[in-house]
Amino acid sequence: MSNYCPLCQSHNIFDFHKDNQRKYLRCNNCYLVFVSKEFHLSKEEEKKRYDLHENYHNDPGYRQFLSRIFEPMNSRIKPKSFGLDFGSGPGPTLSLMFEEAGHKMNLYDIYYSVDKSVFEKQYDFITASEVVEHLKEPFEVLEKLWVCLKPEGFLGIMTKMVLDQQAFSKWHYITDMTHISFFSVETFEWIGEHINSKLEFVDKDVVIFKK
Ligand SMILES: [Zn+2]
Structure with a gap:
């Protein structure tokens, strides 16, 4: 049983929701909703599920979806x-869109693009699309990305956000067993304060931090 929040480390956490698969906790300090460790998938199980993601770079529907982070x-x-797409997945597409727009991209993915030297560079912008909901240690990862960002750089994050308990209990998003960290507007505001960054919500599930 996790007794502290994986984002802000607070022990001020409470039971938020329970379904027939997992238990969800919420932090009273940063409002992250998270799945406790005993329900996390193994790396093998997790990768098997990602391999099934059929996101192809020539699929107009998928590009349309990504345009909500790409355009802003x-x-x-x-x-x-010069950008980094963190969590580029089995069929990198967002990075292609930036390259087509004349930018230069590096990729990182824990399973599909594991070159850690990308974290030794400095970027004008970093994107993490449909990634943070998979993170076991969100703060560690966000901090690592923040360090790789140049002053005045932008970090764009796309993830579906928690509204309230009622909506959460009926949310399709939580039925994906690889989703273990659920952010809300308040959570991103906490992160902004913590890293001393301005943030802008540019879409219902897209937030941009400026360094
Ligand atoms: Zn917290």
């Missing part, structure tokens, strides 16, 4: 910027 990021960064 692309409008903020300078021409020919």
